[in-house]
Amino acid sequence: MNRASPLSILLVEDDPADARLVDLELRPYWERCRLRRCASMAEAQAWLKENACDVVLLDLSLPDSFGFDTIRKIHEAAPDIAVIVLTGFDDEDFAMRAVEAGTQDYLVKGNADGALMWRSIQHAVARKRMEEELRLAKQRLQAIIDLAHDAIIVMDEDSRMTLFNPAAERTFGYRAEEVLGRPVEMLMPERLRGMHADMVRGFGQASDPARMMGNRPELLARRSDGTEFPAEVAISKVDHPGGRLFTAVLRDISERKRTEEELRRLATTDPLTGVANRRHFLEAAAVELQRLRRYHRPAALLMLDIDFFKVINDGLGHAAGDLVLVAFALICRDSLRSADLIGRLGGEEFAVLLPETEMQGGVEVAERLRQRLADSPVDVGSGVARFTVSIGVAECRPTDESIEATLMRADRALYDAKRSGRNRVRVGTEEATG
Incomplete structure (x- = not known):
């Protein structure tokens, strides 16, 4: 959206008095916005089908829609739009529930002057834009993870797996639901599990955020059927509010090892x-x-x-x-x-x-x-x-x-x-x- 373009605001409000109050409060900002009113959910859905909009000011008590289901209906009509709930309740629990239902903010009718309302609209639009960018980034990341040829495994500080991508399923022969929540050491030969746990702890205490482990003499992994294979692994760590996470990118190098062995045999x-x-x-x-x-x-x-x-x-x-x-x-x-x-x-x-x-x-x-x-x-x-x-x-x-x-x-x-x-x-x- 061009910052110089006026904001398109849809007011969904059946009460003429409340609608008049919003119109009056936003009048100082008319050069920077365009306000359109719909008195029912059906009218709003029809208008959104034909028109672009930046933000919806939404009353949750409409003739044809009531409560948080009203938020869902607006999102069905315009998934990418910012939503601000207009309510008569000044209640923090209600506000949290509204945000969880997919809104960017809420305003209490009669308590929101023009400056507060305009600031809330601007913040809601910016927040929705950031949420959409984050959603797209997550979507792209998930596509990369799902399409990657290498196994990608994420584990928590207790070495329990929290992510197991499709390539990991193909590499190890497990379905993701079979391994999530279980220790990553189950993917190692039993004789090497203690060594692997010590290695991860050591990496967790080290200052480097990532480490290639392909230079180790040999790293062996274990498939679901018990067969072992040589692997090349890179591991990284990141801290977040829920604790530290480790990400391992693993590649089965069996074919490469066979090729190297054949070249070595031919050379000797x-x-x-x-x-x-x-x-x-x-x-x-x-x-x-x-x-x-x-x-x-x-x-x-x-x-x-x-x-x-x-x-x-x-x-x-x-x-x-x-x-x-x-x-x-x-x-x-x-x-x-x-x-x-x-x-x-x-x-x-x-x-x-x-x-x-x-x-x-x-x-x-x-x-x-x-x-x-x-x-x-x-x-x-x-x-x-x-x-x-x-x-x-x-x-x-x-x-x-x-x-x-x-x-x-x-x-x-x-x-x-x-x-x-x-x-x-x-x-x-x-x-x-x-």
């Missing part, structure tokens, strides 16, 4: 055999060497090379060679401990890291692998491929400057095995490095 795994690729193996072995230096724990390293692999490729084809490499990797993984790491360094050359293993233990593992691989022919479709391996064994030493020094000893032992006739195990010693 040999695509053909599924074992560690060269880079990942060397990085893991370097970490093991550092652990060995710090804690003085033993470790052994094996270098393995398939004997006469070129003959397999040339005689049976590269597809057959790939099948042999895959079978080789499967047999090795099946024969090793979960803590052991096998990697493909290139071509038909592999390495195995054996943590917590002395040299003698490494030789025994190598011999078992050699024998099992020799006894495991591979069906390659066009025939059966039999193969053997040569293995070099070296002990990881605290004095090794890098894991490459250990690899060099194992590699020289491997070639010693090949020079000695293949299909055998040799140990890397100082003499072997000359």
